[in-house]
Amino acid sequence: MLAGLAGLVPAGRAAAAPARAGSWSADSLHAAAARTGLAYGTAVPVERMEDRAYLAAVARECGILVPNTQTKMLSILTAPGVEDFSETDKVLRLARANGQRLRGHTLVWHDGIPAWAQPLLARASAYQAESFLRRWIGAVAGHCRGRIEAWDVVNEVLAQGEIRRADGLRETPWLAALGPDYIDLAFRILHEVDPKAAGTWNEDAVEQGVPWMEARRTLVLRRIEGMRARGVPIHRFGLQSHLASPIPIDERQLRRFLRELGQMGLGIEITELDFDDRAFPADIPTRDRMVADYARRYLDVVLDEPAVLNVLTWDFYDPATWLNRHPDRRRPDGLPQRALPFDGAWRRKPLWHAMRKAFADAPDHRAARDRLRRA
DSSP states (O other), rough: OOOOOOGGGGOOOOOOOOOOOOOOOTSHHHHHHHHHEEEEEEEOOGTTTOOOHHHHHHHHHHHHEESSTTHHHHHHHOBBBBBOOOHHHHHHHHHHHHHHHHHHHEEETTTOOOTTTTTHHOOHHHHHHHHHHHHHHHHHHHTTTTTTTEEEEEEEEEEEOOOOOOTBBOHHHHHHHHOOTTTHHHHHHHHHHTTTTTTEESSOOSSSHHHHHHHHHHOOOOOOOHHTTTTTTOOEEEOEEEEESSSOOOOOHHHHHHHHHHHTTTEEEEEEEEOTTTTTTHHHHHHHHHHHHHHHHHHHHHOOOOTTTEEEEESBGGGGOOTTTOOTTTTTTTTOOOOSBBOTTTOOOOOHHHHHHHHSSSOOOHHHHHHHHHH
16 A cells, blocks of 8 residues: 655754855955855765865855755655755755855755655655655755755756657656646745745756757746746746857857846856866867866856856866766766866866856846845
8 A cells, every 4th residue: 555655754843053154265266256246156965075175175165055965855865754864964064164155956856756755656646745745845945944045946847858748847756746736836835934945946958059958948938937927936047057068059049048037037046067078179278278268158148147146066176077977978088077167186277267257257236136135
């Protein structure tokens, strides 16, 4: 018999204490970004939470952090009836110690459901699935209440490859159990649990200049228009920005997309920035220069938009990039990707300098960004 999912997640806990003043250095990426009302930060993986060099760099360079896996369902609901926030709390303590903001990642994701819960969700009634979703979001958002600036409420909800549905949604256990309204529902639940946390839709492959990404941008705008009309408390849209060097940037299309999001009253976040250098030469100086040039072209467009609030890289030194582990992202010559601002010896690369210059040269949109952060 199907066990009820609703009782498998205990209720949320009290919030952590507020952060102290920031400890980043005056020549850091965050210091340059903050001049115009932006925040720069990085994803923090659990496996480097005891690495002193890594933690020192995080404290020096970053004004905002996002847990890599530590606030995902599969990391917290490790078994039926078990709720483990030990890794979550490490990131909460780190950000509090450094005076850094925090993003939460992610409440609803097709790939983040623990193995033990997958068959239960597959057999669940709509009532059971909704009850489980409410208990899960209540637990994790309640535990982190008051410490999270913005939550990735839904992550990667658009289909990859061939789009089979008119609404473009990915076939997931959540869609199967609850229908397309699961997206609205998740945002409403977060707002009930932590109304001060900005609900964010985080999506990939919406940044670059190819027709299939333009189609995805159209789907995003159409769905957000509907969500706003229905009174769904969506406050931000996140562009993952795993940018692939074989694909160009169409500055006109990207500017229009960002502008339309901003005109809807949404804040915008660059949530998982890195640069896949597969199409660039093996020679490191040449490759680093081309990555830096590509980054500058992208950031010059993005940072012009007043609605852009945060820029986070998906980790920030080369040995940690996920691109070397993904079969579709590895370089054909087998060399490691140089996707992030620091190399393996913690030297600032041309990408770091390009990012800092882009932050320094960006228009000052502090007033508009402050309003959006308070919205």
